[in-house]
Amino acid sequence: xxxxxxxxxxxxxxxxxxxxxxFSLIGLVSGTDETATIAPLTLxxxxxxxxxxxxxxxxxxxxxxxxxxxxxxxxxxxxPGDTMAVPLLRxxxxxxxxxxxxxxxxxxxxxxxxxxxxxxPAAVLxxxxxxxFGDIVQTIAPWLFLVAAVGIAYASPARWSxxxxxxxxxxLILALKALTAGYDVQLNISYFLGIAVGPLIAALFLVLGxxxxxxxxxxxxxxxxxxxxxxxxxxxxxxPFKMLDRQQTGYVAATATVSSATFVFSPVAMTVxxxxxxxxxxxxxxHRLTSVLAARNGTTESTYIAEALIPLIAFGLPLSPVAxxxxxxxxxxxxxxxxxxxxxxxHNLSTELSNWQFLGWGLAAIAIAVVVAxxxxxxxxxxxxxxxxxxxxxxxxxxxxxxxxxxxxLWEGGILGLAxxxxxxxxxxxxxxxxxxxxxxxxxxYYVAVLSVPALLAL
Amino acid sequence: xxxxxHTSPPTLDTTMPAAPSDPQPAKPRYLEVWGDTVVGRDLAxxxxxxxxxxxxxxxxxxxxxxxxxANPSLADAYALLVGIAACIVAGVISGKLFxxxxxxxxxxxxxxxxxxxxxxxxxxxxxxxxxxxxPAQTADELRDLGLYDRFRAAxxxxx
Numbered sequence: 001x002x003x004x005x006x007x008x009x010x011x012x013x014x015x016x017x018x019x020x021x022x023f024s025l026i027g028l029v030s031g032t033d034e035t036a037t038i039a040p041l042t043l044x045x046x047x048x049x050x051x052x053x054x055x056x057x058x059x060x061x062x063x064x065x066x067x068x069x070x071x072x073x074x075x076x077x078x079x080p081g082d083t084m085a086v087p088l089l090r091x092x093x094x095x096x097x098x099x100x101x102x103x104x105x106x107x108x109x110x111x112x113x114x115x116x117x118x119x120x121p122a123a124v125l126x127x128x129x130x131x132x133f134g135d136i137v138q139t140i141a142p143w144l145f146l147v148a149a150v151g152i153a154y155a156s157p158a159r160w161s162x163x164x165x166x167x168x169x170x171x172l173i174l175a176l177k178a179l180t181a182g183y184d185v186q187l188n189i190s191y192f193l194g195i196a197v198g199p200l201i202a203a204l205f206l207v208l209g210x211x212x213x214x215x216x217x218x219x220x221x222x223x224x225x226x227x228x229x230x231x232x233x234x235x236x237x238x239x240p241f242k243m244l245d246r247q248q249t250g251y252v253a254a255t256a257t258v259s260s261a262t263f264v265f266s267p268v269a270m271t272v273x274x275x276x277x278x279x280x281x282x283x284x285x286x287h288r289l290t291s292v293l294a295a296r297n298g299t300t301e302s303t304y305i306a307e308a309l310i311p312l313i314a315f316g317l318p319l320s321p322v323a324x325x326x327x328x329x330x331x332x333x334x335x336x337x338x339x340x341x342x343x344x345x346x347h348n349l350s351t352e353l354s355n356w357q358f359l360g361w362g363l364a365a366i367a368i369a370v371v372v373a374x375x376x377x378x379x380x381x382x383x384x385x386x387x388x389x390x391x392x393x394x395x396x397x398x399x400x401x402x403x404x405x406x407x408x409x410l411w412e413g414g415i416l417g418l419a420x421x422x423x424x425x426x427x428x429x430x431x432x433x434x435x436x437x438x439x440x441x442x443x444x445x446y447y448v449a450v451l452s453v454p455a456l457l458a459l
Numbered sequence: 460x461x462x463x464x465h466t467s468p469p470t471l472d473t474t475m476p477a478a479p480s481d482p483q484p485a486k487p488r489y490l491e492v493w494g495d496t497v498v499g500r501d502l503a504x505x506x507x508x509x510x511x512x513x514x515x516x517x518x519x520x521x522x523x524x525x526x527x528x529a530n531p532s533l534a535d536a537y538a539l540l541v542g543i544a545a546c547i548v549a550g551v552i553s554g555k556l557f558x559x560x561x562x563x564x565x566x567x568x569x570x571x572x573x574x575x576x577x578x579x580x581x582x583x584x585x586x587x588x589x590x591x592x593x594p595a596q597t598a599d600e601l602r603d604l605g606l607y608d609r610f611r612a613a614x615x616x617x618x
Contacts (some may be wrong), residue, residue, distance in 0.1 A: 029516050030494075044543060048536050094579060095573040100604050202508065203492045207499070217487035222496045223559040228565055245596040284588030285580030286610060386563070393559040394495035395505035400550030402506050403513030407542035410517060411535070 005432040008051040015050055016057030016365050020372035022316045027069030027373075028388050029397065030079040032314035034304075038198045038326040039062055045187055046333040052352035053361050059330060060305070064116050065373035067300045069384075070395035072377055076227045076385045080323075082299040083438070087271040091293040098286075101227035107248070107290045108238035108297035109377050113257050114249060115256035115298030115372050116305060120362040122260035130353060137315045138346065142455035144319060148264075149444035151453075152321060155266055157436040160331045166445045172427055183416060188334045190409045190417045194424030196325075197405055200398065200424060202429025214235045219344035224389045229382040237375045250293045252280045255295045255449050256302035263310040263320045266440075267303040269311060274299040294442035305362070313358055316350035324443040353417040489560055501557040508556075509549045516545030573606070577613040587614050 012137035022041065026032050042059045050058065063219025075092045088108060095104035137144065153162035173191065180187050192202070242251060253276040262270060275296040283287040307322030308330070317339060319326045320330040330349040332339045337348035353361070378383075410419035428442045489496040497505075521534075522543035528534035581587040590598060590611045601607040 042541070048540060049533075094576050098606060099573065099575045100606070102598070104606065107472055200493045205503065207490060207492060212497075213490065216490045216492065218489040218496055219487050219497075221489050221562055221563060222491075222560040225564050225566045245594045247594055247598075279583075280585070282588075284590065284593050284610075285577070285583070285586070286595075286601055286606065287588070287593055288580070288585060290597070306578075308478070332607075374567050389561055389563050390559065391503075391554070393554055393557045394492070394497050395501045395557040396504065396550045396554030398493065398497070399505040399509035399553035400546045401509070401511035403546030403549045404543070406510045407513045407517050407539070407546060410514060411539050411542060 008053060009049055012053035012057045012361060013368070014163070015054035015059040016368040017043060017363075017372065019045075019058035019062035020065040024069045024376055027066040027081055028072050028384050028390065030073035030077060030081050030388075031196075032081070032397075032437070033083050033196075033199075034066065035083075035325040035443075036200075036354055036401075038066070039194055039196050039328055040408065043192070043329040043333055043408075046329055046336050047189075049336075052239070052248060052349055053322055053357065055330065056349060056351070056353060056358070057363050057368065059327065059366040060308070060362060060371075062306050062404075063308070064112075064301055064325065064366050064369035067297070067304065068109045068112045068369070068373040069377050070300075071105055071112070072381045072385050073388070075104040076106060076381060077224055077389065079224065084267060084271060084304070086294060088296050088300075091275075091289045091296070095264065095289055095293070096227055103295055104377065105244045105381055106238075107294040107316070108447040109300035109374060110238075111242035111248075111296075112246070112301045112423040113240040113253045113374055116202040116366045116370070117363070118253055118256040119260045119305040120309070120366060121301035121359065122302075123263075123309040123331070124258050124335065124355060124359045124362070126261050126263070126306070127310040127358075130310065130314040131355075134315050137319070140318065141317050142318075142451045143361065145447045146323075146452040147321060149448045151304060151392065152324075152444050155269070156189045156438055156441055158441075159286060162435050162437040162441060163438065165431050166441065168194030169427065169431060169442060169445045170449045172424070174447055176423060177397045177449070179419060180413065180416050185413045185416050187413045187417055188332065190421040190426050191446055192328055193405060193408050194334075195428045195439050196423040197401060198425040198427075198429030198439065198442070200401055200429070200433050201405070201425030202377060202433055204242045204402070205400075205426055205429075206438070208226050226386055226389065227382075234400040236379060238378050240374070244294055247287075248284075248294050251281075251295045254296040256298050259299045259303040260306040261305045262303070265303075265428070266321050267300070267307060270303045271296050271299045277294060308364065309358060312350045313355055316346040316348060318443075318447070322344040324447065325440040328443055367445075370409045439445075496560045498557075498560060505553040505557060508553055512552070513542055513545040517542035539561065573609055574613075577609065583614070589614055599604045 024115045026037050045058045046055050067084060073079050074085040074088050078093050080086045080089055082188045091105045095101060149165050151165060153166050154160065156162045165228045176422060207216060255278060259270045259274055279288055279292045282291045290456060304322055307320040308327040309315060311316040313325040318328060323331060331337065332348065338346055339346055351448045405421060406418060409417040413420065431437060432439065488498060509595055509606060517538060520538040524534035524537045528537060577587065589609060601610065
């Protein structure tokens with residue numbers, strides 16, 4: 001028994017390190033959406049039979065590390081590293097124009113470190129306060145998902161058209177479920193994968209058509225402006241508190257705490273909002289740029305951590321945009337984890353770990369991510385950014401991702417699995433492209449199909 | 460396929476794409492797919508390598524582990540792991556075969572750009588502010604960057 005325990009502890013730490021290293025590297029590649037990268041890889045770790053603590057450290061260390069190194073392309077190239085980096089862009093570009101991109105990077109990732117350490121205990125505390133309502137929440141879950149789906153769709157740029165577009169998407173999921181059931185095939189991962197990489201699948205289909213290809217044609221390759229290398233500090237492991245002044249540390253701590261409580265809102269919206277609040281309080285222009293950047297990148301960490309942790313601890317249901325997107329496998333990864341199958345049985349990461357384990361492993365995951373990603377981003381940012389843009393072709397990334405789509409869907413459901421992933425991916429990708437909704441909306445649509453629709457029909 | 464020839468190797472530190480200039484009215488050479496530019500022929504090959512190689516690896520591993528591993532779900536998990544490894548290998552192979560289609564320009568900031576930023580900041584609701592209000596640490600930081608005097612001069616101009 002003791003052997004098993006120590007073994008699990010070692011596996012959890014090792015998986016945390018693997019997650020931090022892998023996602024530190026992925027974070028350097030601009031445009032690698034969190035849902036498209038974190039969800040499938042976490043799913044893999046679960047399916048390969050990792051212990052629950054290891055699944056959790058892999059996910060959390062990965063997400064936290066990615067939201068540090070995503071600042072590298074954002075500040076040095078002026079291209080957002082991922083979806084959460086988009087709100088950082090304005091301040092990052094202005095600081096780049098001032099000729100101090102290295103300052104932008106330092107402020108951003110130092111804010112991330114401080115915010116991540118604050119967010120874990122804060123999120124566990126808020127979750128403990130909310131937990132007494134967990135049973136009620138679970139009973140009314142089908143309706144909550146319906147409301148959440150409508151809310152998240154309406155909050156997207158698509159507004160009501162996004163809500164309307166969800167209806168046929170839900171029907172599509174139901175139809176595919178019925179189709180595969182006819183062949184005794186039960187698919188889950190294939191749907192998630194299809195939604196997560198939908199934009200890529202749609203783009204590959206569109207490239208085949210003459211008309212649609214014309215719209216994607218460019219005369220020039222993409223131009224990438226790399227800021228020159230500037231490094232004027234010593235040592236390998238810089239102290240994040242020294243990179244921010246006392247006032248900035250205070251802003252980061254405050255926004256991290258606030259954004260840890262607001263777990264139901266869109267993480268991008270929270271990041272924008274927290275930056276605005278800080279910006280309205282800082283009088284000097286330069287101080288404002290750097291403070292907003294630190295607070296915003298801090299929020300990309302804290303809101304992600306809280307949006308994953310609070311639903312896990314308090315409800316066991318994926319009731320937040322992050323829980324429905326990048327963290328979705330923690331809730332639902334059959335046959336290992338299942339969320340409410342209509343009979344009220346929840347068996348997922350939330351039932352596997354206690355609150356204290358979430359707190360302890362959460363802090364451990366963040367410590368691992370900080371040790372791996374922080375000095376790496378501070379010391380090798382310029383070299384890494386120039387290597388990625390100079391030597392890693394987009395074709396190579398697409399080759400790896402198309403391989404992932406094929407392997408995982410064939411593995412789950414053979415040809416039917418692949419067909420379902422391509423169908424969901426094409427339709428979902430086109431919806432994302434033309435309605436400007438995000439993948440989280442479609443994930444909610446999936447839950448509406450499996451949870452809310454049966455409840456609706458039972459009325 | 461309206462696809463022309465192969466493109467340049469990584470063009471770091473240059474300001475021009477190393478593309479041969481075509482005397483004819485050139486067809487667009489690049490496609491924007493999933494947020495970056497690619498060449499159609501390379502994209503097609505990359506997708507073939509990615510899907511073909513990983514699918515073969517998955518089925519090969521499935522057959523092999525199905526025979527030598529007693530526990531079927533474990534055999535399944537091993538096959539998946541091999542399949543995923545094949546995806547990474549396919550990515551590396553494609554990376555070796557196809558060079559990135561990006562123009563990389565190393566761009567430093569100039570005095571003109573600094574002025575533009577100062578103007579943008581001054582237009583914000585809070586304005587440019589006064590260096591005298593800065594916390595000591597940030598004032599020192601601004602001095603180290605050589606921007607302190609620029610900011611101070613700009614605030615004088617706008618009063």
